[in-house]
Amino acid sequence: MQKIDVYLTQSLINDDLFLKDKNVVVVDVLRATTTITVALSNGAREIIPAESVTIAARISKGLGKSLLCGERNGIIVEGFNLGNSPLEYSSEKIKDKSLIFSTTNGTLSITKSRLAKSCVLGSFVNLSKTVEHIKSLKEDVIMVCSGKLNTFCIEDAVCTGLIINSLLLYEEDKYELNDSAYACLRLGKLLATKIGKPSSEKILGMLKESEHGKYLTELGFGEDLKICSEIDSYPHLPVYCNGTIKLPEKIESETNQKSQLKKIKISK
Amino acid sequence: MQKIDVYLTQSLINDDLFLKDKNVVVVDVLRATTTITVALSNGAREIIPAESVTIAARISKGLGKSLLCGERNGIIVEGFNLGNSPLEYSSEKIKDKSLIFSTTNGTLSITKSRLAKSCVLGSFVNLSKTVEHIKSLKEDVIMVCSGKLNTFCIEDAVCTGLIINSLLLYEEDKYELNDSAYACLRLGKLLATKIGKPSSEKILGMLKESEHGKYLTELGFGEDLKICSEIDSYPHLPVYCNGTIKLPEKIESETNQKSQLKKIKISK
Numbered sequence: 001m002q003k004i005d006v007y008l009t010q011s012l013i014n015d016d017l018f019l020k021d022k023n024v025v026v027v028d029v030l031r032a033t034t035t036i037t038v039a040l041s042n043g044a045r046e047i048i049p050a051e052s053v054t055i056a057a058r059i060s061k062g063l064g065k066s067l068l069c070g071e072r073n074g075i076i077v078e079g080f081n082l083g084n085s086p087l088e089y090s091s092e093k094i095k096d097k098s099l100i101f102s103t104t105n106g107t108l109s110i111t112k113s114r115l116a117k118s119c120v121l122g123s124f125v126n127l128s129k130t131v132e133h134i135k136s137l138k139e140d141v142i143m144v145c146s147g148k149l150n151t152f153c154i155e156d157a158v159c160t161g162l163i164i165n166s167l168l169l170y171e172e173d174k175y176e177l178n179d180s181a182y183a184c185l186r187l188g189k190l191l192a193t194k195i196g197k198p199s200s201e202k203i204l205g206m207l208k209e210s211e212h213g214k215y216l217t218e219l220g221f222g223e224d225l226k227i228c229s230e231i232d233s234y235p236h237l238p239v240y241c242n243g244t245i246k247l248p249e250k251i252e253s254e255t256n257q258k259s260q261l262k263k264i265k266i267s268k
Numbered sequence: 269m270q271k272i273d274v275y276l277t278q279s280l281i282n283d284d285l286f287l288k289d290k291n292v293v294v295v296d297v298l299r300a301t302t303t304i305t306v307a308l309s310n311g312a313r314e315i316i317p318a319e320s321v322t323i324a325a326r327i328s329k330g331l332g333k334s335l336l337c338g339e340r341n342g343i344i345v346e347g348f349n350l351g352n353s354p355l356e357y358s359s360e361k362i363k364d365k366s367l368i369f370s371t372t373n374g375t376l377s378i379t380k381s382r383l384a385k386s387c388v389l390g391s392f393v394n395l396s397k398t399v400e401h402i403k404s405l406k407e408d409v410i411m412v413c414s415g416k417l418n419t420f421c422i423e424d425a426v427c428t429g430l431i432i433n434s435l436l437l438y439e440e441d442k443y444e445l446n447d448s449a450y451a452c453l454r455l456g457k458l459l460a461t462k463i464g465k466p467s468s469e470k471i472l473g474m475l476k477e478s479e480h481g482k483y484l485t486e487l488g489f490g491e492d493l494k495i496c497s498e499i500d501s502y503p504h505l506p507v508y509c510n511g512t513i514k515l516p517e518k519i520e521s522e523t524n525q526k527s528q529l530k531k532i533k534i535s536k
Contacts, residue, residue, distance in 0.1 A: 007419075008276055008420050009280070011280065012277070012279065012280075012418055012419065014418075150280060150282075151275075151280065151446075151447070151448065152276050152447055152448045152451065153447055154447040154450060154451055157451060178419075178479060179419070179420055179421055179422040179478060179479045179480075180419065180420040182422060183420065183422055183425060183451070183455055186454070186455055186458060187451055187454055187455070190454060210447060211446060211447045212447075
């Protein structure tokens with residue numbers, strides 16, 4: 001049996017060692033895990049999550065040429081280059097750049113996974129990729145719904161539930177769920193079709209009704225909800241490893257380059 | 269609009285002043301709010317919740333004739349008179365006695381409400397009474413699901429959801445729900461009948477499948493789940509006020525006695 005334990009907000013994980021050696025999936029639909037997926041899909045070289053604005057500024061100073069990105073309570077941090085809207089992360093702005101990223105909740109969930117065995121970022125835009133990843137792991141998984149300022153967010157729970165629903169679709173007996181995972185599954189099922197995937201329209205409706213969705217709409221980010229609702233529109237899976245977030249394809253090509261370089265050096 | 273905000277575990281409330289001047293409903297189906305309802309219905313004079321075993325022992329010393337009650341991780345505290353099984357709280361054992369009560373989660377949720385405007389304890393055994401109370405308040409309410417050791421418990425969410433479902437049944441437009449309240453409602457609806465109340469059998473099935481239900485069954489408390497599942501079997505609503513939990517009927521009769529006594533004194 002593969003155990004799937006869900007935590008309904010990142011604030012429920014308050015022990016630095018809790019995620020050590022675990023396989024973690026972080027979900028922050030509005031908007032961190034969506035925006036990071038969009039940014040990497042659009043060609044960002046890497047994303048370095050930072051717990052605080054101060055840490056972000058410090059990393060930026062040390063790193064040199066990079067972009068400072070993120071928000072507090074939905075609004076871009078003063079002096080930062082980009083906020084947390086996926087619409088800002090176009091190829092022209094970010095291609096091949098290092099982004100230092102600090103948000104109110106999402107980056108906290110991510111950095112809490114720094115000692116994890118593996119950590120990936122899930123959202124509606126890469127739902128199927130996240131499902132494939134968990135299937136391929138064949139090991140227990142902890143799914144962290146980011147939530148918002150210490151409280152539960154329905155959109156993270158529904159996304160987590162739809163991921164679990166897809167996992168269980170043809171292999172119900174393979175997984176063991178904790179109470180939170182079961183609750184997410186039931187909430188996800190309300191929006192799922194018989195073949196698992198929900199319609200993006202239904203997801204958008206749910207986002208519009210959610211507390212955080214309403215808040216973002218008030219701030220003028222209504223268009224973001226549409227991007228965040230589009231199932232599998234960015235079929236890439238960001239991986240958090242050694243302090244940075246990259247796409248596996250990128251990690252692989254870098255490893256190949258390195259070993260190529262090694263070969264050249266040796267043959268010299 | 270009457271706002272109903274749910275918190276999915278008591279550990280999400282970590283500011284002592286958060287519940288000040290609020291109307292609070294605490295739910296800890298397995299087993300604190302059930303057992304307290306049973307104990308008061310069976311004639312206990314009052315229940316004094318204590319955050320810790322040490323505090324419980326200190327109160328007991330000061331109070332004299334009283335019973336020490338409670339558990340840690342489901343098991344009676346060494347040296348205590350009673351544990352946290354509703355089956356232990358028979359009339360013969362507890363009639364007219366003061367009970368000092370300390371449990372792993374439930375009493376924490378209760379004592380966190382010490383500055384609340386009002387605080388009542390809900391469970392399946394007094395579901396309709398809890399619904400009536402919230403209706404009569406006509407003010408915003410915070411519902412606290414106790415959870416277990418910092419995590420979510422499905423049974424508290426379902427009970428909270430069924431209470432909300434009953435409230436909304438004929439007056440859907442009167443209430444405004446936060447994301448957690450909406451999630452509980454959806455989970456409750458899965459077990460509700462068209463007229464609102466679920467069958468006790470369905471509730472028992474859910475309790476048996478829940479993480480904490482399974483744990484209690486392993487400890488030999490399987491019979492408790494049945495008691496905890498019986499909808500409206502103890503139609504009394506415990507009220508936490510001035511540090512003690514009593515039934516409103518008891519508070520009223522004591523107030524009457526006091527004013528009677530005052531009258532006698534004055535007329536003397």
